[in-house]
Amino acid sequence: xxxxxxxxxxxxxxxxxxxxxxxxxxxxxxxxxxxxxxxxxxxxxxxxxxxxxxxxxxxxxxxxxxxxxxxxxxxxxxxxxxxxxxxxxxxxxxxxxxxxxxxxxxxxxxxxxxxxxxxxxxxxxxxxxxxxxxxxxxxxxxxxxxxxxxxxxxxxxxxxxxxxxxxxxxxxxxxxxxxxxxxxxxxxxxxxxxxxxxxxxxxxxxxxxxxxxxxxxxxxxxxxxxxxxxxxxxxxxxxxxxxxxxxxxxxxxxxxxxxxxxxxxxxxxxxxxxxxxxxxxxxxxxxxxxxxxxxxxxx
Numbered sequence: 001x002x003x004x005x006x007x008x009x010x011x012x013x014x015x016x017x018x019x020x021x022x023x024x025x026x027x028x029x030x031x032x033x034x035x036x037x038x039x040x041x042x043x044x045x046x047x048x049x050x051x052x053x054x055x056x057x058x059x060x061x062x063x064x065x066x067x068x069x070x071x072x073x074x075x076x077x078x079x080x081x082x083x084x085x086x087x088x089x090x091x092x093x094x095x096x097x098x099x100x101x102x103x104x105x106x107x108x109x110x111x112x113x114x115x116x117x118x119x120x121x122x123x124x125x126x127x128x129x130x131x132x133x134x135x136x137x138x139x140x141x142x143x144x145x146x147x148x149x150x151x152x153x154x155x156x157x158x159x160x161x162x163x164x165x166x167x168x169x170x171x172x173x174x175x176x177x178x179x180x181x182x183x184x185x186x187x188x189x190x191x192x193x194x195x196x197x198x199x200x201x202x203x204x205x206x207x208x209x210x211x212x213x214x215x216x217x218x219x220x221x222x223x224x225x226x227x228x229x230x231x232x233x234x235x236x237x238x239x240x241x242x243x244x245x246x247x248x249x250x251x252x253x254x255x256x257x258x259x260x261x262x263x264x265x266x267x268x269x270x271x272x273x274x275x276x277x278x279x280x281x282x283x284x285x286x287x288x289x290x291x292x293x294x295x296x297x298x299x
Contacts, residue, residue: 001253002033003271005278007065007092008180008204008238009037009249015115016042017244022049022064023056025242028250030062035275036284037249038065038091038238042098043073045081047089054089065282067092069155070141071099076125079140086148091282092178093145095155095165096125102158106185127161134168146173151282153178159188166201178281181206181240183226184217190229197234202281206240211255213246220263232269236277 011025012018020028022039029037039046047066054064068074068085070093075081082093097103101124127138145152152174154162159182166177179196182188182203188196193203203226208215210223227235237256239249247255253274260270279285 001250001257003275004032004034004253005036005038005236005275005282005284006034006239006249006253007036007038007178007236007278007282008206008240009039010041010240010242011039011249012041012242014041014043015117015119017116018242019244019246020242020248022046023053025249026053026057026062026064028248030057030060032250032253034062034250034253035279036063036065036282038067038282040067040069040092040094042069042071045074045085045088045090047085050089063284064089065092066090067094067153069094069098070096070125072120072122072125076123077127077135077137077141079137079144082141082144083148086144086150090150092151092153093141094153094180095127095157097156098122099125100156101126102161102187103156103185127157127165132164134164138165139168139172142169142172142174145169146175149175149283151176151178153180154186155180156185159186159192162186162188166199176202176281176283178202178204180204180238181209182230183222184209190225193226193229194231197230201234202277203230203235204238204278204281205235207237207252207256208240208246211247211252211259213241213252215240215243215246220259223259224263227273232272234277236273236275236281238278 045068050064050066066089099122239252
C-alpha cells in the first residue's frame, strides 16, 4: 500500500449513497501510506475539497487531488467549468459519464449510478457532430486542459468517440490521456487496448470490478487478458470505490494486491500497477522502477 495512488475515488458528499466522505477517504489513504487520492463526483468539481484537506492536514505525505466531470450539472462541455476546476485543486478532467449518450444508451447500467432521491433526467452528450466531427466546444475544453497541463479522461464515452477525441487532444498539446474501465461501458476490445497502449494512452482498470463486492463483474482471466493487451507499461488500477455496500477504497486496494500476489505478479509489477503508472498518468514525479519483469512473456 505504501506509495499506492487511487485516481478514482467516489467519496462524498454526493447525491449518491456513499460509504465514506472525502476527509475519511483521505485519512484512510494516509494511514495506509498511500501517495495520493483523487476524488471524483459525477455532479460537481472536487478540487475545493482537496484544497481544504491540504490546509487542514499540512505535512501529510498523501496528496488529495480534485477533478471535474463534464456532465450536465456543470454545463456539459464547458471550458469555463474546466478552467475554474483546474485553478482550484483539480488535475483531471473527465469527459461526460452519467450524461454521456453512450452511458444513457446502456440503460441497464444506470442502476449503478442511482441517486438518493430522483433527479432531473440527463440530457445526452456526445462530442461528435452527425458527420463524426468533433464539436467546436470540445476543442475549447482541450485547449484549457493543455494550458493547465491537466490529465484528460475519456469518461463514459464510447471507444468510437475516444479515437478522434484523443487525436485532437494530442494535436492541441494535451500530454496525458486516460481511458477508464475500457472493457466496461466504453466498449473497447483487446485490439483497441493494444493500440491505445501503443499510442501512450493510460488504461485504468476499476478495482471494484475484480474484487468481492456488489460491482464485481470480471474474473482473474479477464484481469490477465486486459493487462496483457494493454501492457503493464501503460496500465494501472483505480478503486472506483466509495459507494455503500462495497469495500472502502483502501480495502479494495488491499484486496487487489492480494489477488495480484496470488496470480504471481512480482512486487515491482504490483507497485507499477498500483502507484507508479498512476503517478505518471496524473503528472506526479514518477517512482517507476527500471527492473520490471516482462509480464507479457510470462502469460
